[in-house]
Amino acid sequence: MKQLTLIITFCCLVMIGCNDSPRLKTVKVERPKYTIVIHGGAGTILKKNMTPQKDKAYRDALNEALNIGESILKLGGSSIDAVEKTINFMENSDLFNAGKGAVFTHEGKNEMDASIMYGKDQNAGAVGGVTNIKHPISAARAVLEKSEHVMMAGKGAEDFAEKNGIEIVDPAYFKTERRWNSLQKALKSEKGESVLSEDEDKDKKHGTVGCVALDQDGNITAGTSTGGMTNKKYNRLGDSPIIGAGTFADNATCGVSCTGHGEFFIRYTVARDIAAMMEYGGKSLAESAHYVINEKLVEKGGAGGIVALDQEGNVAMDFNTEGMYRAYSKPGERVVKIYKEED
């Protein structure tokens, strides 16, 4: 009996000793209460082409967008609310190619695409080619929550949105002078009547908005909204309404929103590819985002970028263009950037 007591005491001492050993202590990094990251499009965004006023207007808009999402997350609101409301604000701004600021199609119309995905259950909703929905991201959310489908397009999507109380506007609401002029320039250059500068040519492909949020319950949502590409034809759809290409979210890995030359993002399923590297390859978010955007996509010739975050609140804002309107916020930390040289 005495011997048994001695053995037990010895084992206990060894265990206490082990617990105290710094070698075995695991450092647990607390995840931030919430995190939110946004983009307002990637492209040929050069400081030399910006006025100080324009620069300030974009930074103010990015800050304001973050404030909206952050105020929801701070109070314990859901990531899906934060993403929708943040994108709604960006859709109301004519600075971005989404909602009010959407670019024109070849026929002089505005056709918008959006998608949203909830990382907890991987439910998703998307609309493509809609012309009269003030907030396409809200219509995408309605598809997610109020239908058995993931993706709706054109007139059907518009009817569904209207039936579900989503705000409908006259398509003329989306007409802005700036985007109209961009279309006229693109049409002239197509007819050979003028030549777009290299910057203008590259720029007609970019400008989408996106948001990814992690809420206090640990749920990730990703959303993307766009007018697509200037001078697009034949009801062309880009990556933004396609789950896995322009938007993806899974609590187990990450949430991603993309912007760039949609055809490439569709072919290489960019958003899902980043999550898949984490899921199957055990890579970190930073490694996965860098590889897909700055190695694979560059090799394939696809211009653009992403914003993403993981369960721990790590943020990635990778792009392979001259710039990307980008920003993130978490408790005690906020970053707002435009140009490449700010990294």
Ligand code: ASP
């Ligand atoms: N990805 C969008 C599209 O191809 C455009 C963009 O992000 O600017 O429709």
